Amino acid sequence: MSGHVLALSGGVGGAKLVHGLSLALAPGELTAVVNTGDDFRHLGLAVCPDIDSVVYALAGLSDPVRGWGRASETWTFMAALKSVGGEDWFQLGDGDLAMHVQRTRLLIQGCTLTEATGHICRALGLQVQVLPMSDDTVRTRVLTDEGWLDFQDYFVRRQCRPAVREFEFAGAAQARAQPEVLAALRRPDLRAVVICPSNPFVSVEPILAVPGMREVMERCAAPVVAVTPIIGGKAVKGPVAKMMRELGLEVNGESVARRYAGLIDAFVVDEGDARTPVDAVARGGLAMSVVRAPTLMTDRADRVRLAGAVLAVADALSGFK
Amino acid sequence: MSGHVLALSGGVGGAKLVHGLSLALAPGELTAVVNTGDDFRHLGLAVCPDIDSVVYALAGLSDPVRGWGRASETWTFMAALKSVGGEDWFQLGDGDLAMHVQRTRLLIQGCTLTEATGHICRALGLQVQVLPMSDDTVRTRVLTDEGWLDFQDYFVRRQCRPAVREFEFAGAAQARAQPEVLAALRRPDLRAVVICPSNPFVSVEPILAVPGMREVMERCAAPVVAVTPIIGGKAVKGPVAKMMRELGLEVNGESVARRYAGLIDAFVVDEGDARTPVDAVARGGLAMSVVRAPTLMTDRADRVRLAGAVLAVADALSGFK
Numbered sequence: 001m002s003g004h005v006l007a008l009s010g011g012v013g014g015a016k017l018v019h020g021l022s023l024a025l026a027p028g029e030l031t032a033v034v035n036t037g038d039d040f041r042h043l044g045l046a047v048c049p050d051i052d053s054v055v056y057a058l059a060g061l062s063d064p065v066r067g068w069g070r071a072s073e074t075w076t077f078m079a080a081l082k083s084v085g086g087e088d089w090f091q092l093g094d095g096d097l098a099m100h101v102q103r104t105r106l107l108i109q110g111c112t113l114t115e116a117t118g119h120i121c122r123a124l125g126l127q128v129q130v131l132p133m134s135d136d137t138v139r140t141r142v143l144t145d146e147g148w149l150d151f152q153d154y155f156v157r158r159q160c161r162p163a164v165r166e167f168e169f170a171g172a173a174q175a176r177a178q179p180e181v182l183a184a185l186r187r188p189d190l191r192a193v194v195i196c197p198s199n200p201f202v203s204v205e206p207i208l209a210v211p212g213m214r215e216v217m218e219r220c221a222a223p224v225v226a227v228t229p230i231i232g233g234k235a236v237k238g239p240v241a242k243m244m245r246e247l248g249l250e251v252n253g254e255s256v257a258r259r260y261a262g263l264i265d266a267f268v269v270d271e272g273d274a275r276t277p278v279d280a281v282a283r284g285g286l287a288m289s290v291v292r293a294p295t296l297m298t299d300r301a302d303r304v305r306l307a308g309a310v311l312a313v314a315d316a317l318s319g320f321k
Numbered sequence: 322m323s324g325h326v327l328a329l330s331g332g333v334g335g336a337k338l339v340h341g342l343s344l345a346l347a348p349g350e351l352t353a354v355v356n357t358g359d360d361f362r363h364l365g366l367a368v369c370p371d372i373d374s375v376v377y378a379l380a381g382l383s384d385p386v387r388g389w390g391r392a393s394e395t396w397t398f399m400a401a402l403k404s405v406g407g408e409d410w411f412q413l414g415d416g417d418l419a420m421h422v423q424r425t426r427l428l429i430q431g432c433t434l435t436e437a438t439g440h441i442c443r444a445l446g447l448q449v450q451v452l453p454m455s456d457d458t459v460r461t462r463v464l465t466d467e468g469w470l471d472f473q474d475y476f477v478r479r480q481c482r483p484a485v486r487e488f489e490f491a492g493a494a495q496a497r498a499q500p501e502v503l504a505a506l507r508r509p510d511l512r513a514v515v516i517c518p519s520n521p522f523v524s525v526e527p528i529l530a531v532p533g534m535r536e537v538m539e540r541c542a543a544p545v546v547a548v549t550p551i552i553g554g555k556a557v558k559g560p561v562a563k564m565m566r567e568l569g570l571e572v573n574g575e576s577v578a579r580r581y582a583g584l585i586d587a588f589v590v591d592e593g594d595a596r597t598p599v600d601a602v603a604r605g606g607l608a609m610s611v612v613r614a615p616t617l618m619t620d621r622a623d624r625v626r627l628a629g630a631v632l633a634v635a636d637a638l639s640g641f642k
Contacts, residue, residue: 086423102405123404
């Protein structure tokens with residue numbers, strides 16, 4: 001089958017599946033819609049961690065060992081910044097810094113975040129359309145047992161230590177969904193919408209909080225398939241399992257599937273996830289198909305395989321939505 | 322002898338003598354007044370090449386081989402910036418970038434350039450007071466056979482290729498001299514004012530163009546001693562010899578001494594500079610002592626030796642001004 005695919009993604013885990021989809025699809029067939037709730041201003045620079053994770057994955061620049069940032073990165077800037085009394089709680093690699101500097105220049109020159117991202121992607125030769133969920137500012141904030149924290153303050157400075165109670169996406173109610181995202185969701189040749197294995201609370205739900213996003217997704221022509229970020233009761237990376245425990249949720253795919261109920265047509269659980277029997281989701285009254293697949297992506301082949309499995313699920317459901 | 326020493330400096334050559342003076346003097350005895358005419362905004366950052374050269378020399382961070390910037394520098398940022406379509410005509414090392422980012426942060430937070438420089442120097446543990454010539458914006462511009470060029474455009478982008486005809490220091494007439502510089506020049510315990518072996522046209526004269534600087538220097542209590550940037554008819558580094566030829570001047574110390582006539586009490590020519598006989602300057606009617614010294618500074622010992630020679634000249638003239 002051919003047709004256009006739209007993928008919703010946060011950072012690292014999501015970026016891997018976006019990369020897999022880009023390899024499984026023809027050039028121009030993929031649009032990635034990326035969370036900007038983690039974005040922040042740091043050292044005067046516009047830092048967009050999730051956009052950069054997606055761009056690095058697509059450009060083959062991601063560091064496979066560290067799990068974030070660029071491969072062959074150097075850290076001279078951070079060491080020098082510390083030596084002159086600068087803020088060093090947020091690690092910026094020397095190469096990574098170039099993304100923030102260039103994006104900030106483009107924004108100051110009057111580009112939207114979408115245009116700035118497009119410039120950078122074209123310079124890197126990417127054939128995937130990478131779109132921020134909105135050009136307006138949306139900022140994820142976390143209510144913890146120590147009060148409200150800005151996302152990077154919670155995530156990096158406090159290393160996710162405070163227990164979470166609630167999230168808010170400041171600015172989301174006033175934000176306009178990126179028009180090209182809505183246009184992609186309304187395409188008659190839309191083949192699938194994929195919710196990547198990203199953190200539902202702080203990566204996917206900020207995207208869904210942008211007015212119109214959820215509604216247009218619900219009415220789109222193609223099946224919506226989400227992939228679990230939980231494997232065997234654990235998060236592959238990041239605080240999602242810790243957050244689920246703190247929120248009183250079972251740490252399994254079913255809890256994730258519940259958050260997407262009413263929006264998705266199929267949910268992909270990991271083939272080894274004994275804690276999420278396929279029929280449990282059905283028993284829970286969630287109107288969605290549940291499919292098992294190998295969801296752990298450790299290399300390029302895993303990414304392509306999972307992308308293929310997700311597309312197969314969407315294609316099987318096509319016409320039955 | 323003890324007392325306070327004020328040194329006027331541009332970048333690399335001047336910075337070496339500032340370093341030598343700092344080693345020859347007790348902590349707290351040295352104030353460096355640094356040219357800011359080369360400063361510019363680049364990639365949204367406040368870049369001050371001469372201040373940084375002085376700071377790097379004092380902190381032992383200068384690259385001894387390249388002759389500018391930091392030792393053990395890495396260049397990951399520039400390569401990554403180029404790959405995403407950024408401006409790459411002005412080389413910024415990864416560590417060097419930290420100076421510009423931190424300075425820009427401090428300026429945005431409301432610091433003056435003097436305060437920002439002070440913060441950075443204290444963080445690096447420097448015991449020399451490093452002062453910009455002014456907290457107001459002064460920008461060196463160069464009239465060339467291709468028209469007026471901004472300094473960095475001439476110096477870096479065009480690599481000093483266009484022939485120079487004239488210089489202007491835009492903003493100088495409106496700039497206020499740094500008050501601590503004027504205060505240092507008025508100290509009763511002032512031992513010497515040293516004009517370092519910097520380019521007279523684009524490093525020293527911008528400092529002298531700030532209203533009040535020349536007048537207060539002329540009336541200061543201490544001898545003013547300048548060191549030639551020309552050795553054996555050549556510049557040790559930079560375009561000074563090329564500029565002298567293009568301006569129709571003889572390439573020797575005498576031509577430099579003439580530019581400082583009326584301001585300085587002594588001029589130090591290189592011991593090997595046969596083109597500037599000591600008595601030629603006297604014959605030229607320039608009211609100044611002329612002294613030979615080894616002015617080439619290739620290592621730390623050279624810097625200390627030249628600093629000692631300059632201080633000896635000043636001390637010998639002390640009371641005869």
